[in-house]
Amino acid sequence: MSAPLISLxxxxxxxxxxxxxxxxxxxxxxxxxxxxxxxxxxxxxxAGRTExxxxxxxxxxxxxxxxxAIAAWPEDGLVVSDYAFAQDGLYAQLWLEGxxxxxxxxxxxxxxxxxxPPSVLIHLSAPVDLLSERIARRGRDYERNFTEKxxxxxxxxxxxxxxxxxxxxxxxxxxRHDLTRDDSKSxxxxxxxxxxxxx
Numbered sequence: 681m682s683a684p685l686i687s688l689x690x691x692x693x694x695x696x697x698x699x700x701x702x703x704x705x706x707x708x709x710x711x712x713x714x715x716x717x718x719x720x721x722x723x724x725x726x727a728g729r730t731e732x733x734x735x736x737x738x739x740x741x742x743x744x745x746x747x748x749a750i751a752a753w754p755e756d757g758l759v760v761s762d763y764a765f766a767q768d769g770l771y772a773q774l775w776l777e778g779x780x781x782x783x784x785x786x787x788x789x790x791x792x793x794x795x796x797p798p799s800v801l802i803h804l805s806a807p808v809d810l811l812s813e814r815i816a817r818r819g820r821d822y823e824r825n826f827t828e829k830x831x832x833x834x835x836x837x838x839x840x841x842x843x844x845x846x847x848x849x850x851x852x853x854x855x856r857h858d859l860t861r862d863d864s865k866s867x868x869x870x871x872x873x874x875x876x877x878x879x
Contacts, residue, residue: 683710683754683877685796688844689764690804691834692823693814695854699804699868700762706869708759712747716822719743723822725775734780737772741788744768746797746836758876765795766845770837800875802868803842806854808832848875 686703688696697713704711716722721736744765753759772784790864808831815823842849850871 683757684799685759686800687761687764687798688802693811694804694806696833699760700760704760709760712761733775750796753796786792798847800848802850813842
């Protein structure tokens with residue numbers, strides 16, 4: 681029996697890392713964070729340099745395989761990740777095309793069986809105007825090129841990925857449930873406990 685994995689999926693600025701951090705502390709659980717800072721191709725890729733996009737996506741893909749590898753998965757406890765493995769493919773679908781997209785898909789297909797699938801997927805959704813406001817407020821250089829059109833496409837891709845997942849899904853509209861509030865946190869923990877007990 682391996683430790684259950686709780687993964688979060690959603691657009692940038694939907695609150696994935698913030699929620700993952702307090703979940704890991706509250707449950708408690710081991711925390712796995714996406715390594716944005718370690719990706720040497722990220723800034724150039726997001727700045728529009730298309731020649732670096734396949735390298736950037738491949739780096740993220742292999743980083744996630746390393747972090748979520750079944751071979752090194754703990755046998756007990758809980759694990760929370762601030763990303764879903766499937767989300768990398770959504771970015772690839774939006775950033776890549778032609779032979780590069782096909783190359784990425786072939787690689788992803790080969791390695792996905794090495795990764796621990798989530799027991800519960802928490803989908804954080806939010807209106808695009810709220811996402812844009814949060815992105816502007818946190819001021820990350822590599823996110824400055826995220827247009828509302830891109831965010832709309834990514835939100836639709838997330839919906840599609842969530843609709844086809846095989847695990848339990850906990851949907852949270854962060855415009856309705858402010859997850860910085862104690863009552864919303866308690867609600868989420870109660871929902872999550874029920875799903876873990878049932879799975």
